[in-house]
Amino acid sequence: MQELKWSKTEKVAARRAFDWAYRRECDAIAAKLKAFTATVKEPADIWRIHDFLTEQRRTIDEKYDYRYSVLISVLATLLKEGWLKEADLEGLREDKIEDIKSWASM
Amino acid sequence: MQELKWSKTEKVAARRAFDWAYRRECDAIAAKLKAFTATVKEPADIWRIHDFLTEQRRTIDEKYDYRYSVLISVLATLLKEGWLKEADLEGLREDKIEDIKSWASM
Numbered sequence: 256m257q258e259l260k261w262s263k264t265e266k267v268a269a270r271r272a273f274d275w276a277y278r279r280e281c282d283a284i285a286a287k288l289k290a291f292t293a294t295v296k297e298p299a300d301i302w303r304i305h306d307f308l309t310e311q312r313r314t315i316d317e318k319y320d321y322r323y324s325v326l327i328s329v330l331a332t333l334l335k336e337g338w339l340k341e342a343d344l345e346g347l348r349e350d351k352i353e354d355i356k357s358w359a360s361m
Numbered sequence: 362m363q364e365l366k367w368s369k370t371e372k373v374a375a376r377r378a379f380d381w382a383y384r385r386e387c388d389a390i391a392a393k394l395k396a397f398t399a400t401v402k403e404p405a406d407i408w409r410i411h412d413f414l415t416e417q418r419r420t421i422d423e424k425y426d427y428r429y430s431v432l433i434s435v436l437a438t439l440l441k442e443g444w445l446k447e448a449d450l451e452g453l454r455e456d457k458i459e460d461i462k463s464w465a466s467m
Contacts, residue, residue, distance in 0.1 A: 281404035288407060292398040298387035301394060305414040312411055 259351065261323050268346025269326055276330075276338035277319050284311050327351065331358030365457065367429050374452025375432055382436075382444035383425055390417050433457065437464030 261269065291304050320329055333339040334355060344352050367375065397410050426435055439445040440461055450458050 277404065281407060285401045285404075285407055288401065288410070289398055292395055295391045295394065298383065298391075301387060301391055301414065302418060304394070305411070305418055308407065308411040308414065312408060 258324070259327065261326075262348075265347050265351070268344070269330065270321070271346070272330060272339055272343045273319070273321055273326075273333075275343055276333040277315075280315065280336075280338045284308075284315075327354050328358055331355045331361075334359040364430070365433065367432075368454075371453050371457070374450070375436065376427070377452070378436060378445055378449045379425070379427055379432075379439075381449055382439040383421075386421065386442075386444045390414075390421075433460050434464055437461045437467075440465040 288304065288308070291300075291307065295301060295304070318329070318332060330339065330344070331354075334341070334344075335358075341352075341356070344355060347355075394410065394414070397406075397413065401407060401410070424435070424438060436445065436450070437460075440447070440450075441464075447458075447462070450461060453461075
């Protein structure tokens with residue numbers, strides 16, 4: 256991918272979209288955590304929740320990489336997975352939005 | 362510590378006490394997990410719960426070591442921390458119970 260320039264406005268828009276996605280995905284993890292925790296009966300259930308959180312944290316840490324050099328593909332992944340909607344990309348230049356949608360559809 | 366012999370009856374009693382303690386301590390962790398989880402609002406709260414479980418799991422794994430060579434000190438720790446009561450040691454030889462109580466009081 257060619258190196259892209261990000262205007263100040265675009266940086267604000269990209270950060271906002273990134274943060275929305277992070278929040279939505281974490282809210283979904285929190286909802287699962289609450290549901291799992293409500294069913295804990297045996298010690299093994301506790302460690303299963305720990306395993307679940309370990310996996311989620313690893314995934315989140317890897318996915319939410321806010322470097323401009325990888326941001327198009329990161330936003331594309333978030334769009335593809337449903338943590339972002341197209342409307343959330345408002346404020347980015349049209350060619351970036353097209354790139355993100357194109358990557359997301361792959 | 363001198364190497365101790367464990368009769369079949371004592372092994373059953375020791376295992377039972379060990380399992381009771383494990384269960385009680387895990388029940389306490391589960392209660393904390395449920396209380397913490399009920400208050401989750403921010404993504405950081407999720408990761409704090411993960412840190413809490415990581416720490417608890419490490420502690421539990423280290424503490425609950427069922428080798429006869431270390432069992433007196435393990436049971437002593439559990440007695441000291443309140444996960445075992447003296448009555449739970451019933452079935453062990455009197456000298457072992459005294460050893461456990463003596464270690465627990467240190």
